[in-house]
Amino acid sequence: MAEVESSSSGPALSEPLKEPEQVEPAAKRPKIETEKNNEKLEHRLGGILCCAVCLDLPRSAVYQCSNGHLLCAGCFTHVLADARLRDEVATCPSCRVELSRASACRNLAVEKAVSELPAPCTFCGKEFARAILQRHQEELCEERITECQFKRLGCPWCGPHHEAKSHAEECPHPNRSGRELLPLLESLDCKSDAQDAIFRQLVNLLSFEKITFNDLQMKPYRTDEFVHKLFYESARFTAFNNQWVVKAFINTKNLRDPTQSSERDMNYQPSESRLLVCNTNLAFKVVLKSKSAPTPLTVHYMILSGPFGDLKVGPRTYVAEFSDQNCEGPVVPLPIPDTNECNRLLASKTFSLRLIMFLVSK
Numbered sequence: 303m304a305e306v307e308s309s310s311s312g313p314a315l316s317e318p319l320k321e322p323e324q325v326e327p328a329a330k331r332p333k334i335e336t337e338k339n340n341e342k343l344e345h346r347l348g349g350i351l352c353c354a355v356c357l358d359l360p361r362s363a364v365y366q367c368s369n370g371h372l373l374c375a376g377c378f379t380h381v382l383a384d385a386r387l388r389d390e391v392a393t394c395p396s397c398r399v400e401l402s403r404a405s406a407c408r409n410l411a412v413e414k415a416v417s418e419l420p421a422p423c424t425f426c427g428k429e430f431a432r433a434i435l436q437r438h439q440e441e442l443c444e445e446r447i448t449e450c451q452f453k454r455l456g457c458p459w460c461g462p463h464h465e466a467k468s469h470a471e472e473c474p475h476p477n478r479s480g481r482e483l484l485p486l487l488e489s490l491d492c493k494s495d496a497q498d499a500i501f502r503q504l505v506n507l508l509s510f511e512k513i514t515f516n517d518l519q520m521k522p523y524r525t526d527e528f529v530h531k532l533f534y535e536s537a538r539f540t541a542f543n544n545q546w547v548v549k550a551f552i553n554t555k556n557l558r559d560p561t562q563s564s565e566r567d568m569n570y571q572p573s574e575s576r577l578l579v580c581n582t583n584l585a586f587k588v589v590l591k592s593k594s595a596p597t598p599l600t601v602h603y604m605i606l607s608g609p610f611g612d613l614k615v616g617p618r619t620y621v622a623e624f625s626d627q628n629c630e631g632p633v634v635p636l637p638i639p640d641t642n643e644c645n646r647l648l649a650s651k652t653f654s655l656r657l658i659m660f661l662v663s664k
């Protein structure tokens with residue numbers, strides 16, 4: 303820019319009178335702009351209060367770096383989890399200052415300001431303050447999608463709330479005979495039976511003679527390979543007169559099929575993208591450390607959040623046989639609900655879990 307101006311100094315000197323004319327419209331322009339912007343104050347505020355990474359208005363907690371750059375809770379966790387995977391210090395995406403749970407703080411003023419900004423209802427399109435929008439959409443909006451009150455009798459109807467009453471008056475399902483409803487009841491039973499099975503199995507396991515639990519802290523470590531891989535390992539603990547550890551791995555693939563999961567799946571490739579953690583899951587295995595297990599041990603085990611952690615795990619039991627030859631249990635997915643929970647675990651450096659083990663006596 304500077305070079306262009308100096309090379310065109312000749313023509314500029316020949317037109318000195320035009321300069322005031324150029325200044326006048328420049329002075330008027332900001333006035334027009336501010337008038338336009340005043341009409342959309344909420345839009346301008348939205349641009350200021352948005353998250354520096356996703357550019358969305360934060361829905362819950364807002365964090366700021368020590369220089370004041372804003373990050374929504376999700377992106378804050380993402381940045382910390384990313385740094386953990388790369389074995390780097392987390393930095394603010396805007397100014398690169400070091401970012402950690404200790405150095406960042408919440409910004410309550412921004413959180414409250416955002417909750418006052420209007421947003422449109424997804425059903426009726428009317429604008430409401432974000433603080434009351436959720437209640438409007440879930441309980442009050444006449445256009446919200448509702449299901450028929452006879453859904454459990456097999457009615458598939460769903461539609462806007464204001465039509466639900468007239469539908470219910472005409473709905474044929476409450477008049478169906480018991481004979482017609484029987485197959486439906488049976489399929490409902492099937493579903494709840496499957497859910498009950500896991501709890502019935504747990505109650506059975508609790509009758510075993512030898513049960514032990516350990517509250518473990520999973521600490522991050524890196525492999526010695528060329529591209530360091532992150533894994534977590536507990537301290538050694540004693541159960542059934544043997545030494546054990548639990549190892550956990552990052553698995554960037556979808557772990558739907560436990561048979562496909564192995565340590566090879568946890569590999570992690572650094573790339574340019576700042577937010578690498580997607581579709582991430584955690585897998586774990588139980589490892590027998592004692593070499594002198596005299597007879598094979600068949601052990602059922604399960605993971606719970608325990609008193610020191612806030613791991614969100616679903617109920618799930620595993621079984622493995624440990625012996626001199628086979629001291630490692632299978633690598634199985636940690637039953638956490640989604641990638642967000644995985645990122646939250648990665649962001650929090652260490653995580654705690656309770657391992658309950660049930661020994662099958664022979």
Ligand SMILES: [Zn+2]
Binds near residue numbers: 353354374
């Ligand atoms: Zn964000």
Ligand SMILES: [Zn+2]
Binds near residue numbers: 397
């Ligand atoms: Zn910053």
Ligand SMILES: [Zn+2]
Binds near residue numbers: 424427439444445446
């Ligand atoms: Zn609405």
Ligand SMILES: [Zn+2]
Binds near residue numbers: 450458459469474
């Ligand atoms: Zn119906």
